[in-house]
Amino acid sequence: MKKIFNMSNPKVERVLADLKRLGYRLTRPRRSVLQVLMEADDCLRPEEIHVRARRYCPTLGLVTVYRTLSLLSGMDHVRRVHREDGCHGYARTELAHGHHLICRDCHQVIEFPGLDDLSLLIDPIERETGFLVEDHLLELLGLCPACQG
Amino acid sequence: MKKIFNMSNPKVERVLADLKRLGYRLTRPRRSVLQVLMEADDCLRPEEIHVRARRYCPTLGLVTVYRTLSLLSGMDHVRRVHREDGCHGYARTELAHGHHLICRDCHQVIEFPGLDDLSLLIDPIERETGFLVEDHLLELLGLCPACQG
DNA sequence: GACATATTGAAAATCTTTTTCATTAAGTAT
């Protein structure tokens, strides 16, 4: 597995291994998008990912960013994050596994763990409504400590 | 306040009064959009609202649907609902005040009340992270009773 | 009914995302 960027991110390596395992080719464009997503601590829109990733792959097209995001979403390595402004951002699953704090100023995403027992909330609702709950999205919107000043 | 549609919906009347109070004109296009939103029990996309509302106002343009939705959102009489497919729907606030069940099949929205004490969840998070939480979005995605068959 | 102007609809412009298709390059076999 030849290295392409001087930087070797273990998170990137893990996803690459998974892609390989599933028979996908480990291309330079895919690596570049992956690198950007895994080194970011906030959610990025496709256009922003495109700009950043061209540092690693100057020929990268925006179309491939969309395709890679779709692929990685399907494998659940990244998640789409709903943004109030109407656009959608993407963040690595580690950052966005269903419960997050989103700063309306700097768009930083903070995942809060220790909350996978939303079943306490969900179970009674399922019983009362007859709904079958398959997934959930909990977003707390506000201001991060830095942006409150 | 001259009536335009034969149907007189008290929810519609209440919003109209609010619009009037703020100095907005009570136009036929606005009434038609409002009527559709207030008689619906699910979240509707702008295009769908446009189709339905033309029953009440045949000359209605899609642009005005968007403008009215923006106006009503600002006054918090309707809320934008995030949909997994990437589109956005709108539902009256009563249906979508922050916690809802959304059927991935028929897109029905069920609001579950008696849950305004999310503070139990939010307060500790604010303390731990320093985040100032201003708003929240809790969506439970799954299948409604009818669509489970 | 006349008036001032907020509101409207059509068209054009923007912005986001998807589809198409000829070209390129990753993985594999020589």
Add this chain to the structure above:
DNA sequence: ATACTTAATGAAAAAGATTTTCAATATGTC
């Protein structure tokens, strides 16, 4: 290393969603 197969790519076009522009219209007021 070289040749081969075909998955993957990028450019352009298409499709979709939303916003802006602007002349015409309809609302609330006098």
